[in-house]
Amino acid sequence: MPFRTVLLCCVLWLAGALGQSAAAQQVVAGPMPGHSAMRAVQVWLQTDRSAEARLAFRPVGSDDEYRVTEPVRTDAGTAFTAEIDVTGLEPGTEYEYRVLLDGTAQESELALRFQTQPLWQWRESPPDFSFALGSCSYVNQPEYDRPGRPYGGDYQIYDAIAEAEPDFMLWMGDNFYYREVDWDSRWGMYQRVSHSRQLPEMQRLLTGMHHFGTWDDHDFGPNNSDRSYALRDTAKEVFDAFFPNPPFSGAGGGGVMSYFEWHDAGFFLLDNRYFRSANDRVTGERTVLGRAQAEWLIDALQKSNATFKFVVMGGQFINSAELFENYAHLAPGERREILDRIAAEDIPGVVFLTGDRHHSVLLKMDRRGEYPLYDWTVSPLTAGPGTPHDGEGQYRVEGSLFTERNFGRVEVTGPRDDRVATLILHDSNGVERFRYEIRANDLRAGS
Structure with a gap:
């Protein structure tokens, strides 16, 4: 090769290298x-x-x-x-x-x-605030999705949430969906979450408010996965890398459970996968939360002075139907024990917020001599909608069932001695579809 040609190639390579190194990170x-x-x-x-x-x-x-x-x-x-x-x-x-x-x-x-959080204690009534919530966020990637009709859609819902201007967003599980190509390698899991988090339609929502989250099976591992999943610690590492939750765990290590406060409300984010026994196991203890996490929950609820104690998890808690992945089917003894101990400890203000089911519904369990327990399921954000099965309507609040893509919003308002949580359901375009008020004074024994 002539010297002038070699020199020209070197100059072009150097210019390209300098240009590449000079390109700004984004x-x-x-x-x-x-x-x-x-x-x-x-x-x-x-x-x-x-x-x-x-x-x-x-x-x-x-x-x-x-x-x-x-x-x-x-x-x-x-x-x-x-x-x-x-x-x-x-x-x-x-x-x-x-x-x-x-x-x-x-x-x-x-x-x-x-x-930042205000210093209102001993000074004034807690400020009003609102938060959004939802679960089951699926972002299509056709080369790795199952054949046929795309499972995800209606991404405009993320702008609709941003338009509502809540103080923060609560992600209640299945926040991204691992596929078969993802869940058997650390690299694949990071790639999946990156692909979902970089969705252009999501950026305004991410930037516009604070965010907290817990997981369910699809952002933990394979469908219906449990503590036997070989990469469960890798799943936790990936989740922690993408959710800046409080640096806390009350379950003795492992899992993604956490706790935070927003004004006078406490949020108990539970982990229903990391400690969970296999769904179809017939011997040994059947558990969803695990002993350490369940004990922490009762301790933390008893200690809390929060007006509303929002217990957040990937799957429904109140639903009494012994079907599929309902708590009453998987670990009925553990569920009954938690219910009994909330009553025995005389813990006020408990409200469950849950995901997973691909439809939204408010459940209300009336309890003799105790205040009613609510479980508001909000799902799906962008995954495929579904309907409840026969036998799941025991505690359903009339008019609360919604079987299209949606998100929820909770407004916490009122003076210190009369706080109200207003539950508002919106469709994927932001149109209100359901509204329900829960008064803190009605969530006390004898109320």
Whole structure:
């Protein structure tokens, strides 16, 4: 090869290499605010390649100089995700922020903001707030989906949730769906969650509010999976890499259970997969939560001063039909024990929020001498809708059943001595389809 040709090839290669290295890293999902405390917040994001990520932040409306967080390096091992701790904040304050990648501020068409919890205790009534909730979020990928009609759809629902402007979103399981090509490798699991989280229609929702989540079978492993799943610890690693939940577990290690408070409400996010015995097992103890987690739940509910104690899990709790993956079918003794202990401990304010069933319904269990227990199932977001089976209507509140794609919203309002939780169901376009009020004063023994 002539010398001039070799020289030209070298120059072109060098120019290409320099151009590639000079190309700016980008945020491909998020940023997404997660756990919010009074003086600290976590923010999650995902980049397209390795980068040193920081946040520059200041109170909204302030002329103060931006403060900058400590750097967090995104790398290929965790699909270039990062959870950035923002500390030294003030209670009850909304902050604006920018993402810095390798020192360069990233442009965003969306307003980037997060909020801290207010210090209202001993001072005033708790502030009003609202949150959205849903389960079963399926994002199509035809080359790996089952043949036939696409299972996912109506992605406009994510914009509809953002339009409602809740304070946070509660993801109640099946938040992404592992396929056969995913659940037998760590790399495949990270790829699946990345594909779902990078959906363009989801970005406004991710950025616009805080987010918390627990899982069910499809974001834990294969369909109907349990504690025997060989990659359950890998599943937890992947889940933790994409959900900036509070760094807490009350089950002695393992699982994704967590707890957080928003104003005067407590949220007990349970794990119904990591400790679960096989569905069809006929010997030994049958369990969904496991002994350690069930004991923690009773302790935490008893200790809590929250007005509403929202118990969140991937599958229904109140449903009495002994079918399929209903709690009453899988672990009837454990379910009965939890119900009995909530009554014996005289724990007020308990409301169950659940997912999984591909339809939405409010169940109300009246109890002799005790207040009624509610279980609001909200599902699906974008997965295929379904209907309940015969025999599942025992506790159903009239008019609450909805069998199309949907999301829920809860408004918690009123003075300290008369708080009300209003349950509102919306279809995938944001149209209201159901509304129901639960008064805190009606969730006490003797009420």
